[in-house]
Amino acid sequence: xxxxxxxxxxKWPWQVSVHYAGIHICGGSIINEYWILSAAHCFxxxxxxxxxxxxxxxxxxxxxxxxxxxxxxxxxxIHPTYxxxxxxxxxxxxxxxxxxxxFSDSVLPVCIAPPDVNLQNVVCWATGWGVISQKGHTSDxxxxxxxxxxxxxxxxxxxxxxxxxxxxxxxxxxxxxxxxVCEGDSGGPLVCEFNHTxxxxxxxxxxxxxxxxxxxxxxxxxxxxxEWIHYHVEHTPLPLQPLPTRSSMLAATLSxxxxxxxxxxxx
Amino acid sequence: NAHRCPKSEGVSLNRDMACGHxxxxxx
Numbered sequence: 001x002x003x004x005x006x007x008x009x010x011k012w013p014w015q016v017s018v019h020y021a022g023i024h025i026c027g028g029s030i031i032n033e034y035w036i037l038s039a040a041h042c043f044x045x046x047x048x049x050x051x052x053x054x055x056x057x058x059x060x061x062x063x064x065x066x067x068x069x070x071x072x073x074x075x076x077x078i079h080p081t082y083x084x085x086x087x088x089x090x091x092x093x094x095x096x097x098x099x100x101x102x103f104s105d106s107v108l109p110v111c112i113a114p115p116d117v118n119l120q121n122v123v124c125w126a127t128g129w130g131v132i133s134q135k136g137h138t139s140d141x142x143x144x145x146x147x148x149x150x151x152x153x154x155x156x157x158x159x160x161x162x163x164x165x166x167x168x169x170x171x172x173x174x175x176x177x178x179x180x181v182c183e184g185d186s187g188g189p190l191v192c193e194f195n196h197t198x199x200x201x202x203x204x205x206x207x208x209x210x211x212x213x214x215x216x217x218x219x220x221x222x223x224x225x226x227e228w229i230h231y232h233v234e235h236t237p238l239p240l241q242p243l244p245t246r247s248s249m250l251a252a253t254l255s256x257x258x259x260x261x262x263x264x265x266x267x
Numbered sequence: 268n269a270h271r272c273p274k275s276e277g278v279s280l281n282r283d284m285a286c287g288h289x290x291x292x293x294x
Contacts, residue, residue, distance in 0.1 A: 108284070198287040
């Protein structure tokens with residue numbers, strides 16, 4: 001986030017850090033105890049599902065707090081129109097975790113904007129661990145910034161025509177104060193408050209640079225995809241949980257004293 | 268799934284947990 005501020009703990013409890021091979025590459029949001037919403041381009045075909053990790057309950061990328069949880073990925077579902085009608089169109093992905101998220105004050109789901117959401121006069125915020133300056137500096141602390149929504153028509157004019165900004169996209173950014181999302185924020189949420197409830201209206205997707213105010217950031221429009229999201233969350237079977245076997249139970253009974261011994265040896 | 272939020276306020280994808288509420292309020 002360029003022009004943002006450090007976030008206090010528990011302020012955005014749905015924020016996810018998507019790691020690939022141990023490095024933060026994208027954001028995401030918790031929508032369900034088994035599901036994360038993110039951007040399709042964070043999960044390019046050449047990337048291996050096994051190398052992804054999802055972190056929730058995190059504010060500082062370098063410090064796992066008492067509320068931090070870590071998850072492996074069971075399945076990634078990319079929207080079927082991704083890259084079909086536009087180089088970054090349909091930029092939305094659903095990530096199913098191998099095990100369930102335990103909710104707490106610091107880890108909670110966000111609501112999905114319905115297809116008929118009215119985005120007039122709402123206050124919206126973007127969050128992420130992406131680039132924070134023109135020089136490409138990053139911050140380990142989660143950043144936030146209030147992002148005014150920009151009408152589709154104005155955004156199309158700024159970018160040079162309707163073929164650049166399609167109906168599955170949404171533009172937002174503080175042009176006057178140069179606040180916007182940047183590299184590394186992709187997949188993260190744009191959320192707005194409606195009657196004390198936070199709805200996710202956008203997924204950070206793309207833009208022409210981060211510091212050219214005339215080119216606001218472009219998000220995947222969540223309301224356009226909400227039925228697809230609901231369909232897959234409701235119809236995709238949960239991951240198979242490994243059943244305890246006689247040998248693994250034996251291993252568990254053995255591993256506890258061994259762990260304890262290792263702990264005592266380190267004292 | 269139970270949709271615990273009214274449609275106009277967004278949709279919860281959780282059976283037992285209302286979505287979009289946090290325990291602290293921003294400024």
